[in-house]
Amino acid sequence: MNRVIVIGAGGAGLVAALSAHENGAKVTVITKEYPTRSQTSMAQGGINAVLSDEGGDSVEAHIQNTLKSANGLADEKAVNFMCKEAPNVLKWLDGIGVPFSRTKESQIAQRKLGGAAAPRACYAQDYTGLKILHTLYDRCLEAGIEILNERYLLEFITSQDNNDKSYVCGVSVLNKRSGEVEVYEASSVIAATGGYSRVYHNYSTNSVSTTGDGVALAYRAGARLSDMEFIQFHPTALKNSSILISESARGAGGYLLNSKGERFVNELLPRDEVARAIDDEIAKGYDVFLDIRHLGTEFIENELPQEAKLAKLYENIDPSVELIPIKPAAHYTMGGIEVDEESSSSISGLFAVGECANHRVHGANRLGGNSLLELVVFGKQAGKSAARYADSFDKKVDLSEQKKSFEDKIAKIKEFSSEINFYEKQRELGELFYKNFGIKREKTAMGTLLNEVKEMKTALSKMGVSDKTKEYNTNLIEFLEFKNVLELSELILISAISREESRGAHFRVDFPSLDNEKFQAHTIIDRDGALSYED
Amino acid sequence: MKIDIERERVVCYELKTKNQTLLEALNDIKTTQDASLAYSSGCRSGVCGSCAVRVNGREVLACSYHIQDGDLVEPLNNAPVIRDLVVDMDRAYSFNAKAKAWQSGIVDDVLLSHEDEKLNEVQSDCILCGSCYSACPVYAQNSEFLGPFSLTRVWRYVSDKREQNKKEKIDNIQTNGVWDCTLCNACTLVCPQGISSKADIEKLRARSAMFGYIDPNFASFGFGGGFDGSPTF
Numbered sequence: 001m002n003r004v005i006v007i008g009a010g011g012a013g014l015v016a017a018l019s020a021h022e023n024g025a026k027v028t029v030i031t032k033e034y035p036t037r038s039q040t041s042m043a044q045g046g047i048n049a050v051l052s053d054e055g056g057d058s059v060e061a062h063i064q065n066t067l068k069s070a071n072g073l074a075d076e077k078a079v080n081f082m083c084k085e086a087p088n089v090l091k092w093l094d095g096i097g098v099p100f101s102r103t104k105e106s107q108i109a110q111r112k113l114g115g116a117a118a119p120r121a122c123y124a125q126d127y128t129g130l131k132i133l134h135t136l137y138d139r140c141l142e143a144g145i146e147i148l149n150e151r152y153l154l155e156f157i158t159s160q161d162n163n164d165k166s167y168v169c170g171v172s173v174l175n176k177r178s179g180e181v182e183v184y185e186a187s188s189v190i191a192a193t194g195g196y197s198r199v200y201h202n203y204s205t206n207s208v209s210t211t212g213d214g215v216a217l218a219y220r221a222g223a224r225l226s227d228m229e230f231i232q233f234h235p236t237a238l239k240n241s242s243i244l245i246s247e248s249a250r251g252a253g254g255y256l257l258n259s260k261g262e263r264f265v266n267e268l269l270p271r272d273e274v275a276r277a278i279d280d281e282i283a284k285g286y287d288v289f290l291d292i293r294h295l296g297t298e299f300i301e302n303e304l305p306q307e308a309k310l311a312k313l314y315e316n317i318d319p320s321v322e323l324i325p326i327k328p329a330a331h332y333t334m335g336g337i338e339v340d341e342e343s344s345s346s347i348s349g350l351f352a353v354g355e356c357a358n359h360r361v362h363g364a365n366r367l368g369g370n371s372l373l374e375l376v377v378f379g380k381q382a383g384k385s386a387a388r389y390a391d392s393f394d395k396k397v398d399l400s401e402q403k404k405s406f407e408d409k410i411a412k413i414k415e416f417s418s419e420i421n422f423y424e425k426q427r428e429l430g431e432l433f434y435k436n437f438g439i440k441r442e443k444t445a446m447g448t449l450l451n452e453v454k455e456m457k458t459a460l461s462k463m464g465v466s467d468k469t470k471e472y473n474t475n476l477i478e479f480l481e482f483k484n485v486l487e488l489s490e491l492i493l494i495s496a497i498s499r500e501e502s503r504g505a506h507f508r509v510d511f512p513s514l515d516n517e518k519f520q521a522h523t524i525i526d527r528d529g530a531l532s533y534e535d
Numbered sequence: 536m537k538i539d540i541e542r543e544r545v546v547c548y549e550l551k552t553k554n555q556t557l558l559e560a561l562n563d564i565k566t567t568q569d570a571s572l573a574y575s576s577g578c579r580s581g582v583c584g585s586c587a588v589r590v591n592g593r594e595v596l597a598c599s600y601h602i603q604d605g606d607l608v609e610p611l612n613n614a615p616v617i618r619d620l621v622v623d624m625d626r627a628y629s630f631n632a633k634a635k636a637w638q639s640g641i642v643d644d645v646l647l648s649h650e651d652e653k654l655n656e657v658q659s660d661c662i663l664c665g666s667c668y669s670a671c672p673v674y675a676q677n678s679e680f681l682g683p684f685s686l687t688r689v690w691r692y693v694s695d696k697r698e699q700n701k702k703e704k705i706d707n708i709q710t711n712g713v714w715d716c717t718l719c720n721a722c723t724l725v726c727p728q729g730i731s732s733k734a735d736i737e738k739l740r741a742r743s744a745m746f747g748y749i750d751p752n753f754a755s756f757g758f759g760g761g762f763d764g765s766p767t768f
Contacts, residue, residue, distance in 0.1 A: 041584075042583070097692065099659040241579065
């Protein structure tokens with residue numbers, strides 16, 4: 001058997017699936033939604049690649065910008081690899097039919113995003129992620145890759161080899177439609193399950209599905225996690241809904257203004273710096289606005305159509321004549337499942353890619369336009385590694401007992417009393433995180449928050465589901481997601497409390513400077529919760 | 536404000552907040568009133584295609600529609616209802632594969648101009664929300680009809696310079712495809728992305744004609760009478 005199972009059908013999952021398929025594996029993609037509904041569809045700004053040295057850009061500059069933004073916490077080798085691969089990635093995406101915007105010279109159009117020395121982000125209007133994702137999906141159909149929809153991951157199933165080393169041998173999922181537990185054997189598994197920004201609940205730009213399931217479950221299966229405290233806040237989310245307004249608006253010359261109508265920061269600094277500057281203005285009691293009026297109606301219609309639509313729909317304003325009210329919101333999680341140079345986690349046969357994984361290319365702060373790039377570069381790598389591993393997988397696997405055991409677990413959860421409404425707690429947690437653990441962090445507040453999280457965890461058995469139906473029970477799925485969110489919340493806080501310095505997206509009011517001597521290292525969490533630092 | 540939601544029976548819910556999107560209202564109901572309500576959502580911003588439903592008989596994205604007093608919310612048409620507002624989209628999605636809505640091969644160094652890009656810019660905005668299949672009267676009658684979004688997707692590739700085998704794409708959409716559409720335009724009216732599958736189907740018909748295909752409906756009515764193609768009266 002050389003079956004590779006990919007969990008997640010966003011950009012990373014689909015690239016990994018295509019790559020594993022090309023490398024001879026029998027691939028099954030499993031998603032809790034449908035492919036094309038993932039977080040990738042929301043990526044607007046672009047995908048970074050240096051396509052020519054005209055205009056003074058270079059791969060070296062891309063590398064340096066990425067490293068600078070990462071604040072000393074990226075792996076130089078990994079960043080080198082990613083940036084050098086970028087032109088090939090764009091060639092491939094162009095070759096499979098991604099409808100990128102083009103210049104008058106028939107080149108792929110590029111724009112400047114924050115922290116970049118030159119216009120480097122290739123885009124398709126402000127639908128870059130959407131158009132890449134859909135084209136990848138079409139490729140998967142062409143390749144005949146099996147995709148199983150609406151199945152929620154319950155566990156990465158592991159076993160021990162003769163040397164007591166864990167290896168993955170399958171997954172169990174809850175078929176949302178039938179309510180049945182299903183167990184799938186696999187020679188290797190690729191986690192492409194997305195980030196965990198929904199810890200911030202309504203204060204995140206992300207899809208409601210970005211609940212970090214894969215990260216929490218990989219941890220439960222024994223995988224090491226790293227850099228969990230590094231969570232990027234996007235400077236410009238709509239004030240009321242936290243819906244993202246792309247960085248391309250600032251890249252094109254948009255201003256940030258406070259209530260007095262004054263600019264207060266260079267809008268094109270990396271996201272962590274801009275977000276902090278906005279936070280400062282809000283702390284002074286000002287409202288903050290994005291101003292793109294001067295870009296003109298035609299430009300907005302052509303280059304930022306989605307932005308204009310979202311501003312109208314959710315703030316009821318016309319950005320060509322009015323200011324857009326904004327706030328920073330949790331946007332991207334740099335940390336995740338710790339992987340090596342082959343995209344393998346610390347569990348044999350379990351690979352990870354995309355936002356759920358930490359390939360150490362974003363460090364303490366991701367550069368805009370690098371996440372779409374990362375998912376293609378490392379998606380290809382993860383697919384290849386997983387196929388190769390699957391090919392040499394020779395262990396006998398018997399999962400016949402597994403189904404019953406998961407059914408029992410689900411049945412037990414359904415017996416939890418519902419005296420506390422977990423939705424209320426989820427909202428409360430998001431608010432607490434945003435207010436006490438947002439852009440600025442401090443020891444006492446984090447300690448209090450950690451206690452709250454622990455209390456919520458203890459009270460989970462009183463927060464059960466009121467809906468006991470078997471078929472399509474979203475109440476149950478959302479409870480399981482909340483359980484994962486709570487588990488990750490604790491790990492995020494432990495990591496953040498321990499890092500007594502400020503670096504990139506992790507800003508400590510009580511330790512405002514960088515401490516390279518102690519902390520120029522990755523935070524590692526082992527399965528027993530033990531925290532350590534590694535270069 | 537009150538809205539009615541079609542579940543096993545129509546259930547009326549009272550909402551306190553005004554000026555909400557339907558998705559916000561559904562979230563309010565789910566988290567504070569009735570946790571058993573089933574619906575799908577994702578991005579909240581109109582790009583993931585998860586939350587299409589019908590309001591007062593018309594397809595909308597719940598995240599992009601502001602509710603009004605007395606609205607009746609129902610699941611999409613022409614798809615099996617799994618529960619409440621959730622329908623099974625597998626069949627509609629399967630037409631993308633049947634229609635071979637992909638680029639035939641991977642190409643190298645085909646230059647596209649700004650004008651080339653504009654040929655399928657709107658078509659490639661499709662989010663596969665399924666509103667068009669819900670509104671399509673042909674699909675309602677003929678469950679084998681390839682349907683609006685998959686045909687739009689075929690046009691997206693056929694209109695692209697990088698597609699090297701346009702004829703094969705066109706050959707594949709002759710049966711239960713372009714000629715079955717009645718050009719009623721219902722799909723266009725409900726598309727949240729401003730795509731007109733009807734117009735794309737017309738373009739595919741024109742392209743089909745270039746490859747020698749003729750409208751079978753037309754052929755069987757007053758045109759192909761004689762064996763030599765001469766009209767009979």
